[in-house]
Amino acid sequence: MQTSNRPVSVRDLSVAYHRKPVLRDVQFDAPEGKLIGIVGPNGAGKSTLIKAIMNLLPLTGGEVQIYGKPYKEQRALVGYVPQRESVDWDFPTSALDVVLMGRYGKLGWFRKPKAADREYAMDCLDKVGMADFAKRQISQLSGGQQQRVFLARSLAQDARIYFMDEPFVGVDAATEKAIIRILNELKTQKKTVLVVHHDLQTVREYFDWLLMLNMRQIAFGPTSEVFTTDNLQKTYGGRLTVLPDLPEPVAETR
Amino acid sequence: MNVLTQIQQFFSDPNTLWVLSGTILLGVSSGVIGSFAFLRKRGLMGDVLAHAALPGICLAFMLTGSKNPLFFLIGATVTGILASMAINTITRFSRIKEDTSLALVLSVFFGVGIVFLTQIQHTNYGNQSGLDKFLFGQSASLVGDDVWVMGGVAIALLLFSLLLFKEFKLLCFDPGFGRSLGFPVGLLDLILMLMLVLAVVIGLQAAGVVLMAALIITPAAAARYWTERLDIMLVLSAFLGGLSGALGTLFSATTANLPTGPLIVVAATMIFLISLVFSPRRGLLSKAIRLAATRKQMARERVLQFLYENREQGYFDPLNTEMILWKYPMSRRRLKSALASLTKDGWIQVEQKGGSFFIRGTGEGWVQAYETVLRTRMTEVWMMHENEIGGNIREEGSTTGEIPPDLFEPLWNLLVKHGREPKWNPKSDSIAGEGGNVP
Amino acid sequence: MSMGLTIIITGALVAASCGFLGCFLILRRMAMLGDAISHAVLPGIVIAFLMSGSRDSLPMLLGAAALGLLCTFFIQSLRSQGVQSDAAISVTFTALFAIGVILVSLYTRQVDLDLDCVLYGEIAYVPWDTLYLFGNNIGPKAIWGVGTAFILSFLVVGLFFKEFKIVSFDPQMAAALGIPVLLIHYLLMGLVSITTVASFESVGAILVVAMLTVPSATAYLLTDRLETMLAISVGVGILSSLFGYWLSLIFNASIAGSMTVAAGIFFILAFLFSPLHGVVTRWLIRRKMRAATDQP
Numbered sequence: 001m002q003t004s005n006r007p008v009s010v011r012d013l014s015v016a017y018h019r020k021p022v023l024r025d026v027q028f029d030a031p032e033g034k035l036i037g038i039v040g041p042n043g044a045g046k047s048t049l050i051k052a053i054m055n056l057l058p059l060t061g062g063e064v065q066i067y068g069k070p071y072k073e074q075r076a077l078v079g080y081v082p083q084r085e086s087v088d089w090d091f092p093t094s095a096l097d098v099v100l101m102g103r104y105g106k107l108g109w110f111r112k113p114k115a116a117d118r119e120y121a122m123d124c125l126d127k128v129g130m131a132d133f134a135k136r137q138i139s140q141l142s143g144g145q146q147q148r149v150f151l152a153r154s155l156a157q158d159a160r161i162y163f164m165d166e167p168f169v170g171v172d173a174a175t176e177k178a179i180i181r182i183l184n185e186l187k188t189q190k191k192t193v194l195v196v197h198h199d200l201q202t203v204r205e206y207f208d209w210l211l212m213l214n215m216r217q218i219a220f221g222p223t224s225e226v227f228t229t230d231n232l233q234k235t236y237g238g239r240l241t242v243l244p245d246l247p248e249p250v251a252e253t254r
Numbered sequence: 255m256n257v258l259t260q261i262q263q264f265f266s267d268p269n270t271l272w273v274l275s276g277t278i279l280l281g282v283s284s285g286v287i288g289s290f291a292f293l294r295k296r297g298l299m300g301d302v303l304a305h306a307a308l309p310g311i312c313l314a315f316m317l318t319g320s321k322n323p324l325f326f327l328i329g330a331t332v333t334g335i336l337a338s339m340a341i342n343t344i345t346r347f348s349r350i351k352e353d354t355s356l357a358l359v360l361s362v363f364f365g366v367g368i369v370f371l372t373q374i375q376h377t378n379y380g381n382q383s384g385l386d387k388f389l390f391g392q393s394a395s396l397v398g399d400d401v402w403v404m405g406g407v408a409i410a411l412l413l414f415s416l417l418l419f420k421e422f423k424l425l426c427f428d429p430g431f432g433r434s435l436g437f438p439v440g441l442l443d444l445i446l447m448l449m450l451v452l453a454v455v456i457g458l459q460a461a462g463v464v465l466m467a468a469l470i471i472t473p474a475a476a477a478r479y480w481t482e483r484l485d486i487m488l489v490l491s492a493f494l495g496g497l498s499g500a501l502g503t504l505f506s507a508t509t510a511n512l513p514t515g516p517l518i519v520v521a522a523t524m525i526f527l528i529s530l531v532f533s534p535r536r537g538l539l540s541k542a543i544r545l546a547a548t549r550k551q552m553a554r555e556r557v558l559q560f561l562y563e564n565r566e567q568g569y570f571d572p573l574n575t576e577m578i579l580w581k582y583p584m585s586r587r588r589l590k591s592a593l594a595s596l597t598k599d600g601w602i603q604v605e606q607k608g609g610s611f612f613i614r615g616t617g618e619g620w621v622q623a624y625e626t627v628l629r630t631r632m633t634e635v636w637m638m639h640e641n642e643i644g645g646n647i648r649e650e651g652s653t654t655g656e657i658p659p660d661l662f663e664p665l666w667n668l669l670v671k672h673g674r675e676p677k678w679n680p681k682s683d684s685i686a687g688e689g690g691n692v693p
Numbered sequence: 694m695s696m697g698l699t700i701i702i703t704g705a706l707v708a709a710s711c712g713f714l715g716c717f718l719i720l721r722r723m724a725m726l727g728d729a730i731s732h733a734v735l736p737g738i739v740i741a742f743l744m745s746g747s748r749d750s751l752p753m754l755l756g757a758a759a760l761g762l763l764c765t766f767f768i769q770s771l772r773s774q775g776v777q778s779d780a781a782i783s784v785t786f787t788a789l790f791a792i793g794v795i796l797v798s799l800y801t802r803q804v805d806l807d808l809d810c811v812l813y814g815e816i817a818y819v820p821w822d823t824l825y826l827f828g829n830n831i832g833p834k835a836i837w838g839v840g841t842a843f844i845l846s847f848l849v850v851g852l853f854f855k856e857f858k859i860v861s862f863d864p865q866m867a868a869a870l871g872i873p874v875l876l877i878h879y880l881l882m883g884l885v886s887i888t889t890v891a892s893f894e895s896v897g898a899i900l901v902v903a904m905l906t907v908p909s910a911t912a913y914l915l916t917d918r919l920e921t922m923l924a925i926s927v928g929v930g931i932l933s934s935l936f937g938y939w940l941s942l943i944f945n946a947s948i949a950g951s952m953t954v955a956a957g958i959f960f961i962l963a964f965l966f967s968p969l970h971g972v973v974t975r976w977l978i979r980r981k982m983r984a985a986t987d988q989p
Contacts, residue, residue, distance in 0.1 A: 056869060086865060093918065104855055104859055109856075110852055153866075
């Protein structure tokens with residue numbers, strides 16, 4: 001079978017949940033060093049897709065490769081920002097401690113995080129503008145700050161590919177700016193970032209490439225090419241009554 | 255002595271008849287109340303309330319000095335309600351989660367109960383023996399009085415669940431919506447909790463603390479497998495609860511030395527396991543069968559799709575099976591079984607050439623491949639335009655559903671619009687695009 | 694060693710090892726699993742009894758640990774088959790307990806096992822049941838058993854601390870990092886089973902469940918750091934056993950029961966007055982703030 005040196009190569013991926021297909025026919029090769037948005041309506045399988053790629057869900061069919069090898073062998077290359085609601089923020093631990101968890105994969109069994117890891121984690125917190133909150137218990141952080149802690153944790157993983165699940169949901173303007181800054185920084189470092197996103201207004205501004213999804217892959221390509229009324233129509237299936245007018249004027253101004 | 259005469263003897267003994275009617279009543283009432291608790295995700299409350307009854311029973315005994323089941327019932331009900339209030343208070347006013355609060359209240363109340371129990375033993379209340387029967391249960395000790403109390407409470411519980419059926423249904427399904435309709439959800443929850451306490455308490459003497467927890471949850475969990483309707487589930491759960499009670503009692507009476515309570519639980523668990531594996535829609539067996547069928551169907555569709563798409567693009571030679579794997583990754587075993595079943599249907603022919611396998615479609619196969627591709631593509635455009643077209647073509651157990659006749663034409667037009675209509679129709683053996691003919 | 698001291702040490706050791714593991718149980722929202730395991734080990738104990746024909750601690754420990762793991766395995770499988778979690782726990786442990794009770798009554802003659810003792814334990818008898826090594830009295834058996842369990846859990850949790858932590862906080866992230874989440878789960882459950890069994894004979898199932906939950910819940914209200922929470926939980930557990938023993942002397946009541954009550958009292962105090970999360974504390978702070986805004 002063909003191997004690829006693309007950061008993420010997905011072929012004929014399908015996932016069924018309780019026998020109902022939730023995703024099928026997903027097939028794309030993510031280019032290196034791009035910010036890739038994954039958009040689609042609610043229930044389109046966006047989160048399911050990144051969980052399936054990261055081996056957190058069983059596939060019903062198809063294949064995923066990370067830099068030409070199965071995910072299991074390439075774990076160290078992948079960073080992950082799960083949805084904020086997926087954990088219990090009452091957990092007795094500090095912001096720095098959460099970021100330090102990003103180093104666990106590199107540490108391996110039995111070894112405890114060392115001073116160097118702590119410094120690295122601190123740097124990551126600093127990058128998202130949260131250095132002052134390092135000792136703060138995580139339940140005392142605002143939603144946006146919690147999101148930034150998660151972002152810092154993924155940075156601490158020091159990966160080449162990042163998967164982020166709805167990082168922009170329910171965050172304040174400062175956090176949104178911080179996330180954008182980090183995304184662009186990652187891009188200049190030739191890292192590949194796949195972001196589940198649902199705000200169509202900002203798609204053009206944030207992402208170079210786009211994967212449009214509605215239970216199956218509708219389109220994949222550079223944003224300027226695929227973010228069209230036609231594709232939006234296909235993705236959102238007539239659910240968008242207002243937005244289809246949006247892309248054209250934007251396209252004209254470019 | 256054979257079993258039949260044993261059973262005959264059993265039924266001629268008035269004492270065991272009391273026991274039997276007691277355990278059946280118990281199974282029926284806890285089956286009904288348990289269904290609501292199960293749907294409210296409060297299955298473990300039965301366990302907690304059963305433990306929390308101990309201090310109440312001891313207190314009732316210390317205060318009245320009598321072993322009248324009615325006093326025990328009142329005492330246990332009071333501490334049971336206290337326990338459920340404590341659980342609510344802890345989860346509401348601190349960050350402690352529900353499971354912790356359950357385990358905490360359970361153990362502390364039971365600890366208090368043990369302290370009371372030793373107090374009773376040490377201060378020589380005299381006839382304290384029998385109190386500990388409430389912990390492990392002893393159905394054999396059930397006498398007429400007990401059964402009358404149990405029966406009265408059980409019938410009251412059943413009546414109440416019948417009267418409040420609609421309210422409880424709302425409470426279990428969507429409490430928030432219930433509140434918006436103006437139902438006193440908090441009060442209903444309290445009533446349900448009170449009924450649960452009563453159901454547990456009347457069973458303690460017969461089944462004991464731990465096993466009472468089983469009678470609350472196991473029949474309800476088993477009943478859930480057989481139906482999607484609440485009213486049927488209640489009846490079924492009551493029936494299964496009563497059946498467990500009867501089976502356990504009969505088995506215990508015919509086999510010397512075996513306690514009734516645990517046997518009832520084992521019977522209930524057996525019924526649960528049978529439901530888990532064999533129930534027609536949700537059972538493991540039917541799930542596994544359906545999953546295998548779905549996978550096989552999907553692999554067959556992939557092969558047909560692959561054949562058709564190559565032909566559509568003007569490639570007429572037999573196709574190497576390795577190419578299917580390349581386009582649609584799947585296990586070799588699955589591909590092989592799909593190829594075998596397609597060959598058996600006479601839809602494809604497989605030839606071997608130099609270590610590789612090549613396939614080609616047959617007359618019937620091409621028609622089927624065309625239908626499959628048409629169905630798949632129509633499903634795709636339907637997903638894109640779901641809101642404009644309406645209808646539903648998604649079906650469980652299949653990756654693509656049948657296309658309803660009234661949707662056919664609009665979907666065909668959409669396919670043409672997107673340039674996705676199957677270009678080659680084996681029935682007319684012409685390129686569809688030229689004449690624009692709808693098949 | 695005096696009798697009272699032996700009892701207190703046993704209670705404290707039980708409290709320490711349970712308090713330690715209990716923290717992870719409540720953080721993983723599995724507190725009721727402690728209750729389930731402590732009941733489900735019964736058939737394991739009986740089978741070990743029947744097979745080894747003795748009241749030796751080792752076979753009992755193994756049998757019970759096996760059943761504890763089996764119980765969590767059944768619960769996990771039922772859950773993964775779509776059975777809701779509360780039902781999965783209840784059905785599994787009640788069934789196993791019922792089988793245990795049936796086994797006991799089937800083999801009453803061979804099994805010299807008092808059911809009451811299993812549930813309430815007889816910590817008062819601990820000092821009389823001593824262990825001999827090469828003919829020397831090396832102290833009460835219970836202390837050795839529970840002490841071993843404590844050291845074992847301390848070592849294992851110490852070695853895998855960061856794995857336990859991340860699996861408790863964010864299992865999905867842990868899985869993405871390649872940490873075997875299920876293995877860590879069973880490791881924790883194995884430790885809980887072993888501790889339960891080791892503590893069983895002396896203090897009974899109820900004190901085990903209480904010590905697994907109450908001190909760790911108390912600690913959860915008192916701190917925001919996992920390491921501190923573990924320490925406080927162990928501390929509160931030990932204090933409960935001291936205070937509980939004193940209570941039992943005063944009221945002439947069951948020692949295990951009194952220790953549970955003592956733990957409950959500590960929890961209520963933390964619930965009301967914890968400097969971080971106490972109900973009264975928060976109420977006072979709110980009142981102060983309101984007073985401050987009323988009179989600027």
